[in-house]
Amino acid sequence: MRLSRFPLNTTKETPSDAEVVSHQLMLRAGMIRKLSAGIYTWMPLGLRVAKKVENIVREEMNRAGALELLMPAVIPAELWQESGRWNKYGPELLRLKDRHERDFVFGPTHEEVITDLVRREIRSYRQLPVNFYQIQTKFRDERRPRFGVMRGREFLMKDAYSFHMDAADLEREYQNMREAYTRIFKRVGVDFRVVKADSGAIGGNKSEEFHVLANSGEDLLAVSDGSDYAANVEAAETKSSGKPRAAATAQLEKVSTPGQKTVEQVSKFLNVALTKKIKLLVCKGRDGGIVALALRADHELNEVKAAKHPKIASPFAMASPEEVEKAFGCEVGYLGPVKSPVPVIADHAAAEIADFVCGANEKDFHFRGANWGRDCAEPETADLRKIVEGDPSPDGKGNIKLLRGIEVGHIFQLGNVYTAAMKATVLDAAGKEVVPESGCYGIGVTRTAAAVIEQCHDANGIIWPDAIAPFRVIICPIGADKSEKVRSAADALYEALLAKGIEVAYDDRGQRPGSMFADADLIGIPHRIVIGDKSLANAQFEYKHRKAAAPQMIPATAQAVLEILSG
């Protein structure tokens, strides 16, 4: 591509509304342009990258035996009403009306459509298993779109859905997809982790996420330093230590703590470590009442895990201050498990401490020396807290470290949730109707492009891995309008690389060297060939990899360039 014919539109200045580096660099490099909140045009430069990712995904999905199809983006509401998600999905679902006032949605995901298709098309166990996928624009009306295309409302997604006669075959395909995803992200060229994920309220049984590691990631990952255990913090279990609780040594003592409401205030006021204090959080119960959750004061509640407890409302919701006052006769800040008027569920770690400090359920008073079993009932225990750095790994091997990641893929065993709800059945070998098992597998194509930038950039701009670079190599001729030698050498190299099918950018815009180099670095072309009179005099080109500190001289032949690109 001759850059004189290609709109680069790079800028030196960073747009003021771009927060994260990938968003800033994508705007500065002219890859994307914003049309509205979370809605972007992909410029020719950016689209080349998105297409590269898309093609890697397509090749690996095909190789894994999945079949590409394309479903409608606009879906009749009836299907969503049938699955129950018309009401459940909430405002993130973009709802539309046609000219007859009929309801439609712009698909944020396609379980309904594929399940409808399968129940019409797949009649026999002989037609299973199948795995259909599509690469398509999705729309999710995020409450707060941000970070450019990393969390846009409109985005490109690969979504795949598989159907099976039994759970074992679903498990086989799930592993098949796990391997395909691993190949995909390896080929893209990023550092990533596969982590256990929350299987969510839909009731699936197994789920893992693929995360690109980056400090700007929105997700926290718990990774063991002693094994391959890795989980999204949302999903990471914590266990009881298994050791018996220390015996009570202190007497229960009510102490005045005027105005001391937060755990930090109380712990400072009474000079007691946070690890020896119990905090009580009050939330809505599944039966419509309220429930108290006891946690060690230095721990944080994991709402996702809490919502799975049979006594706790799902989705999780804190009780209102009015409900708390009514039940406890006391405001938040002085609550404790001693004489709690509502059932108490204690996190494992909270249940293991003795002689603890807690609220006295009376304004301006706390207890010292409180003990489970003596001063209050032995609580029901559960896994309620967020895992923290240094916790033992749930698999018993090593300790937990926390990393940040950007979720770019998610694989999921759905079971028969949708197939059952939408009555998709097939006949088995005995002629009996059975409900197939299904799995779904997603990759955020456009998000992946942005996530790569978060991981691969420096002060000068993007550093694309070869596999998804918009161009693999850029030719920068110096003084081409003056030197016929430079111009003809650059022309010849460009034609030679093109002939070999190399994606090459030829900077024939007549810019000064500084501008050319700055642009080449900003848009992140991995390989750069500089051609000038000085080096041509020695029959040499200058080669520099985007990551290299200094250039090197190579023979002034297309062959030499091709050797570098292949090796």
Next chain:
RNA sequence: CGGGGUGUAGCGCAGCCUGGUAGCGCACCUGCCUUGGGCGCAGGGGGUCGCAAGUUCGAAUCUUGUCACCCCGACCA
């Protein structure tokens, strides 16, 4: 959805407090010059100051409303 902020040329900003000819840098166009890390000089084009109402002789500036966008939070994949 709650809280905060910002809307002035394609981008980044000043002007607003204290009403009186709409500015700067980058980008863009023309010419000359220059050519190894975003050259220099000269000239030029481009803005109903988000929108609407109000106050005023006069509004980018003051008032009210409205819309959009951004940030923090909650929520979600």
